[in-house]
Amino acid sequence: MLVSFDLLLNAVVAGILLGGFYAAVSIGVTISFGMLDIANISQPAFILLGCYAAYVINGTWGVDPIVIGVVTTPLFFLLGMVVYRLYYYAFERRGEQAIQGLAFFFGLLFVGEVSLVLVFGVDYRFVEARYIGPSIHLGIVELPLRMLLPCVFSLVMVGVVQLYLSRSFIGRAILAVSQDPGALQLMAASPTRIKQIAFGISIATCAVAGAFLIIIQPVEPSIGRDYIGRIFAICVLGGMTSMPGMLLASMLLGIVESITATFYGPSWAPAVAFGLLLITLAVRPAGLLGR
Amino acid sequence: MRVSNSLFWVLIVAVGTVFVVASRLTITNEYFYFAGYVVLEYIVLSTAWNILGGYTGYTNFGTGAFFAAGAYSAAVLHKLPATLHKTFDITMAPVPLPVMIVAGGLVSGLMGLGTGYLTLRLRGVFFAIATLAFTIVVQTLIVNWDYVGGSRGIYIIRPANAPLGGGYIQYLFSLMTLLAVVSVGIARTIERSRFGLGLNSIRDDELAAEASGVPTLRMKLISTALSGALMGMAGAPLPYYVTYLDPASSFNLAYAVNSVAMPVIGGMQSWIGPVIGSILLGTIQQLATVTISSALNLLIVGVLLILFVVIAPNGIVGLVQAWRRREA
Numbered sequence: 354m355l356v357s358f359d360l361l362l363n364a365v366v367a368g369i370l371l372g373g374f375y376a377a378v379s380i381g382v383t384i385s386f387g388m389l390d391i392a393n394i395s396q397p398a399f400i401l402l403g404c405y406a407a408y409v410i411n412g413t414w415g416v417d418p419i420v421i422g423v424v425t426t427p428l429f430f431l432l433g434m435v436v437y438r439l440y441y442y443a444f445e446r447r448g449e450q451a452i453q454g455l456a457f458f459f460g461l462l463f464v465g466e467v468s469l470v471l472v473f474g475v476d477y478r479f480v481e482a483r484y485i486g487p488s489i490h491l492g493i494v495e496l497p498l499r500m501l502l503p504c505v506f507s508l509v510m511v512g513v514v515q516l517y518l519s520r521s522f523i524g525r526a527i528l529a530v531s532q533d534p535g536a537l538q539l540m541a542a543s544p545t546r547i548k549q550i551a552f553g554i555s556i557a558t559c560a561v562a563g564a565f566l567i568i569i570q571p572v573e574p575s576i577g578r579d580y581i582g583r584i585f586a587i588c589v590l591g592g593m594t595s596m597p598g599m600l601l602a603s604m605l606l607g608i609v610e611s612i613t614a615t616f617y618g619p620s621w622a623p624a625v626a627f628g629l630l631l632i633t634l635a636v637r638p639a640g641l642l643g644r
Numbered sequence: 645m646r647v648s649n650s651l652f653w654v655l656i657v658a659v660g661t662v663f664v665v666a667s668r669l670t671i672t673n674e675y676f677y678f679a680g681y682v683v684l685e686y687i688v689l690s691t692a693w694n695i696l697g698g699y700t701g702y703t704n705f706g707t708g709a710f711f712a713a714g715a716y717s718a719a720v721l722h723k724l725p726a727t728l729h730k731t732f733d734i735t736m737a738p739v740p741l742p743v744m745i746v747a748g749g750l751v752s753g754l755m756g757l758g759t760g761y762l763t764l765r766l767r768g769v770f771f772a773i774a775t776l777a778f779t780i781v782v783q784t785l786i787v788n789w790d791y792v793g794g795s796r797g798i799y800i801i802r803p804a805n806a807p808l809g810g811g812y813i814q815y816l817f818s819l820m821t822l823l824a825v826v827s828v829g830i831a832r833t834i835e836r837s838r839f840g841l842g843l844n845s846i847r848d849d850e851l852a853a854e855a856s857g858v859p860t861l862r863m864k865l866i867s868t869a870l871s872g873a874l875m876g877m878a879g880a881p882l883p884y885y886v887t888y889l890d891p892a893s894s895f896n897l898a899y900a901v902n903s904v905a906m907p908v909i910g911g912m913q914s915w916i917g918p919v920i921g922s923i924l925l926g927t928i929q930q931l932a933t934v935t936i937s938s939a940l941n942l943l944i945v946g947v948l949l950i951l952f953v954v955i956a957p958n959g960i961v962g963l964v965q966a967w968r969r970r971e972a
Contacts, residue, residue: 392769392772392773394705394772439954443953452697452701453953453957456905456908457950457954459703459705459901459949460901460949463901463942464943464947464950471940575897581773581780582776582780582781589770618788620784620795621784621788623780623781623783624781630773634766634770635762638766638770
């Protein structure tokens, strides 16, 4: 097959932009699943909640969606802490994490989706902002602003979270809890409190990721499901706990999906993430940069 | 009272037969058969789910994929005679529904074996996530497959006359009762067997089971394949039930949610749990769909699932057992 060079180049660039956005979507699960060992499969529901928060506030007051995403993070942080409390009392404390815990998050995912359907209906919703529409042209490469801005800001977010985890006291405690909760207890820190904060952060990222998602494309409640495969593929491929690995995996998935969509049609793209996930699980479960 | 295995089979076959004959003799309202079919379908799905979820301790969120694979296998077999006639000029009799059910079971069973082989060697969480994503992929494949209508869907015309007398919906109803009887029988047989004991040991402590010589991977693979096959068999009559098959409705998340919620609410430790759960939830949903709205009744299922998992993790059966113990 003769591949035209500028088509391929554009596909790769679009993939990198998409990958940057995927990093914002996956960072929360990298924290909750990778570091805390909580398989929060309801993450997409919280991301959609972020989308609809952006939609409502943008529609009422015309605030910029990215600003909304950043401003609503404290609310999502609190929500995350509440969900973790519930999860802790119902499952972690009893030591029944496996099936019941998964069923709990699955129920949350479903309840979230159906509630959004009941409130907003199944129509596609979108936000308005000046940068949705125009593109920057660099020679033969086209950079749509609605992809570029989420990508840039999501890299900033990943940087901030990484800095927080590696420099601040609580951040280091979160990394410690992911390695050995028992030892943390011996250092007179409560693993439960640290995990609660970490889970709060993982849900807080959904506010921003949701705002990005609704900038990139119109949103309806059931699209969240498409992201489960992507999020967990990225998380596993990136090696579960490693932020650089997560970033690398996001870019990889973005590029592969974008090339698939360009050359085989967008209807095949959803299968890519799963294929990647299955291959990773079968061949190298430790991921790209796993320990 | 201890009921032996063969006696149990005789009993449930008798119950199934009496159920079908009695409803055929007394009920003429077609709606009963349409609604009853769905409840029976959920008995099969949740019992199948429980073989892997309840007995073995591996969560499958991909019921929709296995179910739809059965349905689409049937759709392909339905179209096959016409295609053969058109392209090769070969005349072939229409494929009877029972053959489609077996074929659907085979396809979904193999699918279960494949996914299981790739992911079951890892921790259970990975299997659960893989099945969740699996649904999206199988759906993508179907959406891109023009022979079965792609995303537009496909119209299926029911055969003009149904075997066993009566209308076609009565025939579907009877077949689904048979499937429900078979899957409940299989579940209970497994429960009381050495194989079931092995599965339970995997659920309680996989490492210890492996160390005691339980062939864990092989047992997990068998139960995944069996569970998938039963789901596929439940899906095979779907094209004739809805007469219009499309990816969005056949891969509906409701199948996955219900087949998790019903065993959890009924109780996952024994065969009766999923049956109680599906009769209860299935009936509530049928009533709610008619009287309230279908979106709201799915919300009810989700909320019930969360409530039971948090408050009564052993389901209704567990509640009854606890209550009995307190009485004694």
